[in-house]
Amino acid sequence: MRLPEADADVIIKPHQPEYHDNDEGCWSCDVVLTGTKGRPFHNVLVQLAVARCQPNSLADLSLSPVFRTDIVSLQPTGPSV
Numbered sequence: 001m002r003l004p005e006a007d008a009d010v011i012i013k014p015h016q017p018e019y020h021d022n023d024e025g026c027w028s029c030d031v032v033l034t035g036t037k038g039r040p041f042h043n044v045l046v047q048l049a050v051a052r053c054q055p056n057s058l059a060d061l062s063l064s065p066v067f068r069t070d071i072v073s074l075q076p077t078g079p080s081v
Contacts, residue, residue, distance in 0.1 A: 003066065006066075015029040017029040033074070044073070044074050048068070049066045050066070
């Protein structure tokens with residue numbers, strides 16, 4: 001898909017967000033990132049570019065403007081105790 005603001009072709013990785021009806025009323029979804037050969041990333045900085053995708057919309061209107069998230073540090077996860 002063409003991303004006009006980056007003047008580039010991009011690959012879309014759809015995720016189904018969940019709405020949390022709490023005081024903040026926020027949406028979230030889990031995204032799994034893996035490194036080379038399926039190994040997880042640890043202690044790296046990540047910034048996502050997210051957009052709403054509506055594949056059944058009019059031509060060239062299926063992707064909303066892109067929003068860049070804050071830069072966050074990925075921390076290792078371990079077994080829950």
